[in-house]
Every structure is written in structure tokens, then in C-alpha cells.
Amino acid sequence: MPKKDDQQQEVQEQPNEVFLKCLEEVVHKKVSSINPQIFRTNSITQKVPSAAYLNEKRSSVFQKVDLKGMDFNKIPNYPKPPEQLAEIVRLLKNSFLTKKLADEDV
Numbered sequence: 001m002p003k004k005d006d007q008q009q010e011v012q013e014q015p016n017e018v019f020l021k022c023l024e025e026v027v028h029k030k031v032s033s034i035n036p037q038i039f040r041t042n043s044i045t046q047k048v049p050s051a052a053y054l055n056e057k058r059s060s061v062f063q064k065v066d067l068k069g070m071d072f073n074k075i076p077n078y079p080k081p082p083e084q085l086a087e088i089v090r091l092l093k094n095s096f097l098t099k100k101l102a103d104e105d106v
Contacts, residue, residue, distance in 0.1 A: 080088070092098045092106045 089106055092101070098106065
């Protein structure tokens with residue numbers, strides 16, 4: 001009986017083999033001989049926007065936030081034990097969004 005690692009290796013190789021077989025067929029056939037309809041499905045219909053919609057000015061999907069009117073005293077504050085604080089700080093320092101913040105900002 002093959003080991004679990006052997007079974008996983010076999011499963012990982014099968015998609016590669018299938019891809020290489022398909023690639024070989026495409027490379028050896030002339031591209032014009034491939035039916036372009038093979039990539040289409042009959043169940044999906046494309047919805048084309050109307051001319052009126054296309055002529056409308058679209059608004060931004062981003063919203064500017066005015067922080068002047070925000071009361072920071074109303075933000076809930078839940079005390080954390082030192083272990084949780086250390087874990088949160090470690091995650092923030094490793095996150096690509098917050099890793100360049102100064103220590104006092106974290």
C-alpha cells in the first residue's frame with residue numbers, strides 16, 4: 001500500500017500531465033483549426049449595458065471620510081492581557097499594511 005506522501009505526489013502530478021497533454025495538442029495544431037466556441041457556454045448570456053447607462057456619469061466607489069466629526073471617545077475599548085497585546089503587536093508589525101508604522105503608532 002503506498003504511503004500518504006506517495007498518494008499526494010500522484011495527485012499533484014496528474015493536473016500537470018493533463019495540462020502538458022492539452023498544451024501539446026494546442027501547439028501542434030494550427031490555432032485556426034481550434035473551434036473558438038469551445039470556451040463559450042450556452043447557459044450564460046452576456047448582459048450589455050444600455051446606451052443611456054453608458055452615457056451616464058459614474059460616481060466614485062470610494063467615500064471620503066470626515067474624521068473631524070468623529071468622536072473617538074465613543075469607540076469601545078476592551079482591555080487585553082499582555083499575551084494578547086504582544087500577539088496583536090506582532091501581527092501588526094508583520095502585516096504588509098502596517099509593518100512600516102512607528103512603534104508608537106502600532
